[in-house]
Amino acid sequence: xxxxxxxxxxxxxxxxxxxxxxxxxxxxxxxxxxxxxxxxxxxxxxxxxxxxxxxxxxxxxxxxxxxxxxxxxxxxxxxxxxxxxxxxxxxxxxxxxxxxxxxxxxxxxxxxxxxxxxxxxxxxxxxxxxxxxxxxxxxxxxxxxxxxxxxxxxxxxxxxxxxxxxxxxxxxxxxxxxxxxxxxxxxxxxxxxxxxxxxxxxxxxxxxxxxxxxxxxxxxxxxxxxxxxxxxxxxxxxxxxxxxxxxxxxxxxxxxxxxxxxxxxxxxxxxxxxxxxxxxxxxxxxxxxxxxxxxxxxxxxxxxxxxxxxxxxxxxxxxxxxxxxxxxxxxxxxxxxxxxxxxxxxxxxxxxxxxxxxxxxxxxxxxxxxxxxxxxxxxxxxxxxxxxxxxxxxxxxxxxxxxxxxxxxxxxxxxxxxxxxxxxxxxxxxxxxxxxxxxxxxxxxxxxxxxxxxxxxxxxxxxxxxxxxxxxxxxxxxxxxxxxxxxxxxxxxxxxxxxxxxxxxxxxxxxxxxxxxxxxxxxxxxxxxxxxxxxxxxxxxxxxxxxxxxxxxxxxxxxxxxxxxxxxxxxxxxxxxxxxxxxxxxxxxxxxxxxxxxxxxxxxxxxxxxxxxxxxxxxxxxxxxxxxxxxxxxxxxxxxxxxxxxxxxxxxxxxxxxxxxxxxxxxxxxxxxxxxxxxxxxxxxxxxxxxxxxxxxxxxxxxxxxxxxxxxxxxxxxxxxxxxxxxxxxxxxxxxxxxxxxxxxxxxxxxxxxxxxxxxxxxxxxxxxxxxxxxxxxxxxxxxxxxxxxxxxxxxxxxxxxxxxxxxxxxxxxxxxxxxxxxxxxxxxxxxxxxxxxxxxxxxxxxxxxxxxxxxx
RNA sequence: GCCCAGGUGGUGGAAUUGGUAGACACGCAGGUCUCAGAAGCCUGUGCCUAACAGCAUCCGGGUUCGAGUCCCGGCUUGGGCACCA
Numbered sequence: 006x007x008x009x010x011x012x013x014x015x016x017x018x019x020x021x022x023x024x025x026x027x028x029x030x031x032x033x034x035x036x037x038x039x040x041x042x043x044x045x046x047x048x049x050x051x052x053x054x055x056x057x058x059x060x061x062x063x064x065x066x067x068x069x070x071x072x073x074x075x076x077x078x079x080x081x082x083x084x085x086x087x088x089x090x091x092x093x094x095x096x097x098x099x100x101x102x103x104x105x106x107x108x109x110x111x112x113x114x115x116x117x118x119x120x121x122x123x124x125x126x127x128x129x130x131x132x133x134x135x136x137x138x139x140x141x142x143x144x145x146x147x148x149x150x151x152x153x154x155x156x157x158x159x160x161x162x163x164x165x166x167x168x169x170x171x172x173x174x175x176x177x178x179x180x181x182x183x184x185x186x187x188x189x190x191x192x193x194x195x196x197x198x199x200x201x202x203x204x205x206x207x208x209x210x211x212x213x214x215x216x217x218x219x220x221x222x223x224x225x226x227x228x229x230x231x232x233x234x235x236x237x238x239x240x241x242x243x244x245x246x247x248x249x250x251x252x253x254x255x256x257x258x259x260x261x262x263x264x265x266x267x268x269x270x271x272x273x274x275x276x277x278x279x280x281x282x283x284x285x286x287x288x289x290x291x292x293x294x295x296x297x298x299x300x301x302x303x304x305x306x307x308x309x310x311x312x313x314x315x316x317x318x319x320x321x322x323x324x325x326x327x328x329x330x331x332x333x334x335x336x337x338x339x340x341x342x343x344x345x346x347x348x349x350x351x352x353x354x355x356x357x358x359x360x361x362x363x364x365x366x367x368x369x370x371x372x373x374x375x376x377x378x379x380x381x382x383x384x385x386x387x388x389x390x391x392x393x394x395x396x397x398x399x400x401x402x403x404x405x406x407x408x409x410x411x412x413x414x415x416x417x418x419x420x421x422x423x424x425x426x427x428x429x430x431x432x433x434x435x436x437x438x439x440x441x442x443x444x445x446x447x448x449x450x451x452x453x454x455x456x457x458x459x460x461x462x463x464x465x466x467x468x469x470x471x472x473x474x475x476x477x478x479x480x481x482x483x484x485x486x487x488x489x490x491x492x493x494x495x496x497x498x499x500x501x502x503x504x505x506x507x508x509x510x511x512x513x514x515x516x517x518x519x520x521x522x523x524x525x526x527x528x529x530x531x532x533x534x535x536x537x538x539x540x541x542x543x544x545x546x547x548x549x550x551x552x553x554x555x556x557x558x559x560x561x562x563x564x565x566x567x568x569x570x571x572x573x574x575x576x577x578x579x580x581x582x583x584x585x586x587x588x589x590x591x592x593x594x595x596x597x598x599x600x601x602x603x604x605x606x607x608x609x610x611x612x613x614x615x616x617x618x619x620x621x622x623x624x625x626x627x628x629x630x631x632x633x634x635x636x637x638x639x640x641x642x643x644x645x646x647x648x649x650x651x652x653x654x655x656x657x658x659x660x661x662x663x664x665x666x667x668x669x670x671x672x673x674x675x676x677x678x679x680x681x682x683x684x685x686x687x688x689x690x691x692x693x694x695x696x697x698x699x700x701x702x703x704x705x706x707x708x709x710x711x712x713x714x715x716x717x718x719x720x721x722x723x724x725x726x727x728x729x730x731x732x733x734x735x736x737x738x739x740x741x742x743x744x745x746x747x748x749x750x751x752x753x754x755x756x757x758x759x760x761x762x763x764x765x766x767x768x769x770x771x772x773x774x775x776x777x778x779x780x781x782x783x784x785x786x787x788x789x790x791x792x793x794x795x796x797x798x799x800x801x802x803x804x805x806x807x808x809x810x811x812x813x814x815x816x817x818x819x820x821x822x823x824x825x826x827x828x829x830x831x832x833x834x835x836x837x838x839x840x841x842x843x844x845x846x847x848x849x850x851x852x853x854x855x856x857x858x859x860x861x862x
Numbered sequence: 863g864c865c866c867a868g869g870u871g872g873u874g875g876a877a878u879u880g881g882u883a884g885a886c887a888c889g890c891a892g893g894u895c896u897c898a899g900a901a902g903c904c905u906g907u908g909c910c911u912a913a914c915a916g917c918a919u920c921c922g923g924g925u926u927c928g929a930g931u932c933c934c935g936g937c938u939u940g941g942g943c944a945c946c947a
Contacts, residue, residue, distance in 0.1 A: 221867095222866080222867095223865095223866050223867065223941080223942080226865070226866065226942090227865090227866085227941095227942060227943085230865070230866095230942075230943060231942095231943085233943095233946065235946075235947085237947080254947085255946095255947070256947060257946095257947065258947080269947090311945080334945095335945085336945045336947090337945080337946095337947075338945075338946065338947090340946085341946040341947075342946075342947065345947095346947045347947085348947085349947090353947070354863090354945090355945055355947075356947080358945095421946075421947090422946090423943095423946050586941075586942095587941095589941095589942080590942085660874085660875090660886085660887075661874070661875085662874065662875055663875085665867095666868085666875095667868090667940070667941090668874075668875090669874080671873070671874055671888075673873080673874090673888050673889070674873085674874060674887065674888050675888095676887095676888075677874095677886090677887045677888055678887080680887095680901095680902095681887085683901090683902095684902090687902085732874095732875075732876085732886090733875095733876070733885090733886085735886080735887090736875090736876075736885065736886035736887080737885095737886085738886095739886055739887075740885080740886070743886095746903090803882080805881075805882045806882095807881085807882090807927080807928070809927075809928090810926090810927055810928040811928090812882055814882095815882065847927090848927060849927090850881090850927050850928075852881060855881055855882090856881045856882080856928085858881080858927050858928060859927090860927050860928095
């Protein structure tokens with residue numbers, strides 16, 4: 006039932022249709038249908054206390070238009086929404102107020118949901134998910150257990166930001182210029198026990214499979230760069246002091262081995278002490294201390310100035326036996342390759358700079374083709390000063406030298422990646438607890454055997470104070486492992502999360518077979534399977550929940566699995582995934598990694614999670630700056646909905662410019678699209694709200710031109726939605742509305758078809774008009790109008806005349822005009838004639854229906 | 863420093879494979895309706911011209927009958943990476 010309002014009262018119309026959709030579950034994805042599926046997904050938001058930002062509805066409107074269009078095209082559409090609700094702000098709020106982060110999070114979700122619903126998006130709210138819901142994170146923990154048993158999770162000491170004043174670990178974004186964001190206290194790097202996921206084991210596939218996905222090139226390139234594959238060789242250099250063995254280095258340029266004039270090892274390299282001669286001991290120690298004091302940031306910040314110190318030792322070049330000095334310098338990183346390099350200053354900028362500074366020799370071994378002599382030279386060329394390899398193009402020399410080294414057993418081809426293993430733990434309360442209990446080695450040996458399928462081949466351990474602890478997973482049946490209520494959300498102070506203070510939760514008797522637990526303060530229950538354990542106090546990072554949520558949407562309430570095989574087979578992965586480019590690397594890489602692990606386990610049928618990806622651009626403030634509270638240029642969607650309605654807001658967000666572009670918010674333009682909707686309303690209904698008398702049942706009421714324009718509009722809007730060119734689709738509808746206004750009469754079918762193509766963009770007003778124009782039932786049920794290609798062709802076309810490439814006029818001409826006739830018409834055209842009169846015709850370029858260029862001399 | 867994407871009227875932006883630059887809007891000006899206003903409607907609106915012409919897509923070259931679009935060099939804005947050997 007439509008409303009009864011006389012004029013375009015969006016404040017009445019919009020809530021009316023929103024509750025209509027709600028009550029009818031209009032957007033519920035169907036089950037057991039023979040329709041083809043279409044899965045369109047938004048990156049789900051973190052429900053912040055600030056509420057919805059204008060950037061959220063931008064992407065959501067685009068996907069909503071696609072979802073509504075695809076439904077009209079006969080697809081069974083899955084268009085879900087949920088909450089990435091673990092996160093730091095809720096925890097900080099809890100620390101401040103003492104209230105449980107869950108309650109704050111739920112309040113924020115309620116607010117977010119209200120705002121999103123007010124925008125009229127066609128989400129299937131029956132499938133809403135929340136990453137903090139134990140029914141959800143049960144499966145996040147379950148997937149972690151799969152990684153764990155495959156040996157893809159381990160524990161290691163890793164440097165994290167530590168603030169001594171706040172006695173807590175800080176995230177990168179909480180550290181600003183070496184100070185804590187809160188309070189401005191100094192922070193330092195401290196090694197703490199961390200869970201790490203072995204994403205590097207998937208580096209090659211994460212790189213290779215990028216070719217199979219339809220993603221923006223820039224995003225693919227970013228991931229490629231992040232993975233950072235490079236091919237080269239590891240080479241063994243004998244040490245002059247034979248008792249020390251050999252030094253292993255990685256190089257991408259084995260062809261420049263003859264140009265190696267010194268070696269560099271990282272200050273953290275295990276051989277530093279052994280290689281340092283007594284005379285250099287003090288200098289090396291001082292240097293190493295200085296390097297350790299620098300944060301990563303400082304180390305890179307000070308990149309302009311190279312520094313290092315001579316160890317006093319020498320290595321022997323395997324290709325020519327040359328004696329090469331070994332330096333210690335922090336421009337070589339322990340974390341990449343072998344932490345040691347051969348320096349070839351003639352052909353590497355960093356080595357060149359270092360050699361200049363410490364007056365080390367420089368030997369050129371690649372000759373530029375075109376007499377280029379400036380060093381360092383990193384371009385193409387042939388090998389010189391390299392014995393029997395002289396004269397070879399360098400890629401050829403690289404192959405030969407690498408294989409010759411391999412033959413002699415002093416080298417092998419190697420591939421290295423910049424990608425590091427993923428630091429997967431946080432010293433926080435508000436995250437998924439790890440379903441792991443630490444037990445003694447004896448207990449582990451005793452019980453792990455009965456859980457052979459659940460534990461990795463190599464036990465996960467860590468050692469502290471001389472005691473080695475062994476990680477025993479909870480059985481899957483014991484999940485979820487929920488967060489205990491805590492007295493205080495303040496960090497424990499020793500680098501562990503607030504969970505470390507919850508003794509009854511933490512220190513337990515653990516039944517290794519059932520996962521049952523009782524506090525360790527109580528007597529040990531009877532039975533073989535009970536062991537003394539301590540729970541893991543770390544929690545998972547926010548990425549965990551977002552790594553697989555798109556799978557849960559296919560079957561969100563399943564209790565027996567993260568999703569059923571049938572749901573995964575039918576819905577598969579999203580056909581379209583839309584979200585900000587700020588997630589180009591981390592979220593999208595982590596999710597791909599988890600997906601591939603699940604694929605290897607036979608849990609999902611596809612190797613890639615997001616076949617087609619699109620990034621919406623950022624909407625800037627009116628002043629062209631990023632929107633921020635402090636600048637006071639934030640646009641609140643609620644205010645626009647109140648003043649102009651959500652149909653106007655949706656339309657305007659799309660009309661602002663290309664979806665992918667970064668664009669400033671322009672408050673004036675919103676009137677334009679609002680007027681357009683009012684015009685559409687007026688063309689359909691008169692001042693009393695009755696059908697506009699110009700609309701008749703007679704198909705002949707439409708001019709040929711209006712019919713042609715209608716079909717052009719149906720075609721263009723459909724194509725533009727498919728290509729996410731929503732701004733030009735709206736332009737086309739405006740053109741049609743202008744023509745509609747100028748038509749003295751129009752057929753009802755034409756108006757209805759137009760209302761239908763507008764419906765995905767402005768769903769409320771079109772529902773209203775659909776019914777007011779006499780249709781029964783929702784416009785949602787109407788199939789997308791077909792355009793008739795025959796209606797698109799005109800008999801006459803405008804032909805543009807050029808003389809010597811300059812525009813000199815145009816004229817309507819019949820379609821299929823011959824070149825000779827076209828030239829004749831042009832010569833007779835009064836605008837063209839003066840420019841060709843009395844001149845010799847040299848050439849004619851004729852593009853029928855488009856252009857005629859007459860070249861005269 | 864390296865990689866990527868942009869730069870078009872007063873403004874947001876349009877322009878198949880190279881084929882009318884400025885669609886559609888905003889703004890502005892004039893008109894119409896009105897007692898008056900608002901809304902709506904009509905006309906105009908890149909620059910320079912009285913007009914014809916001329917000049918115009920960041921700048922400079924080039925290819926072409928024809929370049930916003932292709933090539934070379936530069937400037938500039940935004941994003942990413944940053945001693946990864």
